Amino acid sequence: MTETHTQSPPRWVDFHCHVDLYEDHAAVIAECDRERVATLAVTTTPKAWPRNRELAAKSAHVRIALGLHPQLVAERENELPIFERYLADARYVGEVGLDAGPRFYRSFPAQERVFERVLRACAEQGGKILTVHSIRTASKVLNHIERALPQDRGRVVLHWFTGTAAEASRAVALGCYFSINGEMLRSPKHRNLVGSLPLDRLVTETDGPFVERDGRPLRPRDVRHTVGELAIVRNLSPEAAEGAILQNLKRLVSV
Template sequence: MNETSKQWTPRWVDFQCHVDLCKDHVALIAECDRERVMTLAVTTTPKAWPRNRELAAKSAHVRIALGLHPQLVAERENELPIFERYLSDARYVGEIGLDAGPRFYRRVFERILRACAEQGGKILTVHSVRGRQGIGSH
């Protein structure tokens, strides 16, 4: 293994990081790169995605996922058009799911899944609380 590949090869992987909720975004991203922690930073709302993307643009180890946290759907469903507008630029989609919430959560989750399927090429992570409340159980 040459020195360049060693510098990029991750030592750890974190699929559930909220860069936008940390006090010092720049320091966290720098630490991920320095310590070689491959990090998927999920946004809790679509409005947070552009800024997170900008912060991680030069990072070798941090990727940003466009998200709409299922526990925020009730107050942020109106951000779905924003989500759909940014989706074409997002490779990763995360912090989406059902979390055994009200029935309309399923409608939002299905809309996001449909949009991702239509565009193709997305890597999704699904937020799940009380995992037995899967999509078929509502």
């Protein structure tokens, strides 16, 4: 994104995609370059980061995030030292965060321990950009960010944010951005929320391959459909929405 080998500027932004979970991992990376999709390829475990980084080393538009997914903390908390060892070489961090869904609530104390250490390590090093998971935990996620990651030490993008309007306002005050996907915009409640967020804090994502369209997993190039939907929600032309998202990405990665 900023430290890119880009020969032509991006046209689209997919700020949260699990590229390594596609069967044709390498082809997805090549597709991102061909379609000019600035793509943040998140990882769910720090052990996955070196191989992902290797595969994207020559990509103009794909960057790899170092992650420890909250849904895996019960089995992977012992990988936190690996995460901390790799962090100095990682500009982007994710997927990290908290998940209080029924399947993962038992690991919540461990999730909080991991998330706090991740945030403090990022603050100590500075200049990190994080993509953060917050299912049923928006207020707690914001508490941790407020306590452990000052705004001048890094930037947070709240991935697939579904908190309340009050929580969204608090996130804005804390300097957070929001990554918006097409599935969010299928819900009237979440369309209204997205319509109320500051336009200059929005980027787009697919969360592929977990999100599907017409029976197939979304790929980074499909983010153009989300841009079109976002334009409708915000009463913009598709071109204006596209330009705003690219400008937001530029500002976000200038940390």
